[in-house]
Amino acid sequence: MDQAEKLRKIVSEQNIPRRTSRVITVTSGKGGVGKSSIAVNLAIALSRLGKKVVILDADFGLANIEIMLGIRPIFNLADLMFRGKSLSDIITMGPENIGFISGGSGIQELTNLTKDQIVYMIRKLVELDRTADIIIIDTGAGIDDSVLEFVAASSEVLLIATPEPTSITDAYALLKTLKRKSEFSIADTTIKMITNKVTPDEDGEEIFEKLNIVVNRFLKIKMVYMGHIPVDKAVSKSVMKQRPAIVEYPNSEFSRLITGFARQLCDAEPENTQGKKGIAQLFTNLLKSRIR
Numbered sequence: 001m002d003q004a005e006k007l008r009k010i011v012s013e014q015n016i017p018r019r020t021s022r023v024i025t026v027t028s029g030k031g032g033v034g035k036s037s038i039a040v041n042l043a044i045a046l047s048r049l050g051k052k053v054v055i056l057d058a059d060f061g062l063a064n065i066e067i068m069l070g071i072r073p074i075f076n077l078a079d080l081m082f083r084g085k086s087l088s089d090i091i092t093m094g095p096e097n098i099g100f101i102s103g104g105s106g107i108q109e110l111t112n113l114t115k116d117q118i119v120y121m122i123r124k125l126v127e128l129d130r131t132a133d134i135i136i137i138d139t140g141a142g143i144d145d146s147v148l149e150f151v152a153a154s155s156e157v158l159l160i161a162t163p164e165p166t167s168i169t170d171a172y173a174l175l176k177t178l179k180r181k182s183e184f185s186i187a188d189t190t191i192k193m194i195t196n197k198v199t200p201d202e203d204g205e206e207i208f209e210k211l212n213i214v215v216n217r218f219l220k221i222k223m224v225y226m227g228h229i230p231v232d233k234a235v236s237k238s239v240m241k242q243r244p245a246i247v248e249y250p251n252s253e254f255s256r257l258i259t260g261f262a263r264q265l266c267d268a269e270p271e272n273t274q275g276k277k278g279i280a281q282l283f284t285n286l287l288k289s290r291i292r
Contacts, residue, residue: 090102
């Protein structure tokens with residue numbers, strides 16, 4: 001048995017608990033579409049609905065979540081993996097009882113984990129599965145491997161796009177590249193889409209339908225349309241203030257729509273563990289895809 005096989009065996013032997021968190025991976029084909037803003041505000045809306053929510057900032061090196069919240073974490077995911085910090089050490093509390101975890105320097109370091117580090121990390125993530133109801137993963141934008149590995153390992157994906165032709169084209173490119181990854185399973189993945197920054201003369205649903213027709217025809221992937229968000233000055237103002245729009249401008253149209261999306265997600269929550277693989281299982285999938 002070579003080293004890679006030993007590592008895969010270590011990962012597969014970790015017991016994933018019956019009680020797992022629901023993981024929602026938020027992604028986009030390009031930057032500047034409002035992905036991180038939607039992730040943060042959606043987390044708060046879900047928290048208001050009684051869910052215990054943690055955000056994992058997987059946009060490594062950019063720290064979008066902490067900038068938007070105006071909170072600098074002391075420790076990150078790398079401290080959990082390499083420096084012996086506990087799960088509670090690396091979870092920073094944000095507004096309205098949401099927690100967030102900074103990704104640190106990146107998933108690339110996972111290939112260098114020792115046996116003890118793998119066992120330790122998976123056990124700690126199992127702890128998170130037992131305590132959090134929903135974990136929102138905010139990926140980087142584009143089709144980098146670090147983005148696609150998270151999306152491919154997820155069972156529930158929220159794709160954010162704007163009406164800009166480049167955003168739609170890049171969203172299709174992301175899905176096309178994702179389809180080619182051996183670890184991606186169409187049958188085990190639900191992809192939902194929100195059209196963001198829609199102007200009054202644009203039709204968010206029509207934009208989705210045009211993309212969905214092409215995606216369904218050529219990639220055989222079916223997407224679910226959640227809705228659209230119009231351009232709202234409250235969002236840009238809140239970003240400048242480093243305060244979530246749903247907190248700073250609770251009566252804005254953006255806040256109302258985000259609350260509606262949160263209710264949609266709660267209504268569509270998987271009823272069994274097969275549809276809720278949890279964060280420990282997601283990282284197990286990531287490790288299996290990287291360790292060859």
